[in-house]
Amino acid sequence: MTIRIFETDSHIKEFSANVLECSEENGIYKIVLDKTAFFPEGGGQPSDTGKIGDAKIYDVQIINEKIIHFADKPLKVGEEYSCALDWDKRFRRMQNHSGEHILSGLIHKHFGLDNVGFHLGEEEVTMDVSGMLNREQLIFIERLANEAIIKNAKFSVKFPKACELKCLEYRSKLDLTENVRIVDIEGYDSCACCAPHVKSAGEIGIIKILDFYKMRDGLRLVIKCGFDALADFEERYQSTRGVSDLLSAKQGEIVESVKKTLETVSDLKYKNRELKKRYISLKANLQSYEKEKTATFEEELDMKEIQVFADSLHKRLQGIRAVFSAVDNGFNFAICGEEDKLNAFFTRFKEQLNVRGGGRNGMVSGSVGEPKEKIEKLFEEIK
């Protein structure tokens, strides 16, 4: 049986241990040690990684009550090796997990809700609670959680005896009566948990609730604690600074500045549409065609504008009137004409060019993936 150092001392980064077993399966080596500080995956927290001797440990799992270290190379049974955890990763996880316990303890105490889920991912840390809370209530809890950090509340671990356990009040109460590990936060929380935690709340540094949304019958909180919260702050700060520089606005005034910019964009879009309408109307009135069929080529007109243009031309001049506007790999188009003539023309048009589209009541529209010269030539040829 492996001695579980991680259960009683969460701050051991390096240790020596003897190899009890080493087996191989598909190039993966499974190592059992006489003692280990590597935390095996559990309770929403991923396993530790690190090194045993020269072997890289990339996963640790409890399988059939044995703690298995998954290694990239074999180790000699009976030999002692020096072992090292990827400490930075482990410490950041402890900051987040301990922060979650403080939040869950406070939510339970003040609102009677339970923690019903916890996920400590590399990118995101989430915790689920059994009921709804609003923004003000969460701000209140976040404030109290950070007070626990300022007070440097002590963390301790105990394994109460079965008789003690019966009368003990703690969260995540289990049916088990033996080997229940209780993580206690002085004045804040008591909870059954298998994972390593900080020694005192000061090590967490900061607890921040970033987001919250409804999840089944309760709420999911997205949180970041400690160094992860600091990195998150830096990322957001750089974004805010970038936006502030682009807008030439003070950081505290960027929301107002973005609002004004969006209003200006919306105003310009409206003016642009109005100008295009006038352009189309003028151009349609100026053109006089002797030909029965014409194709007009434009740029930067949207489908609605193309249709209005073709319709205006047809209303004035009758015949087959087509308007094309350049897009990637071809043109969008609308063609207006007397129903019978238009149908006959469009059938030929589709036969000879790479066309997608259709229509009725004297108008067809769509897109054509051909060069201008080829389209113009076809207008000359089709009788």
Ligand SMILES: [Zn+2]
């Ligand atoms: Zn826990």
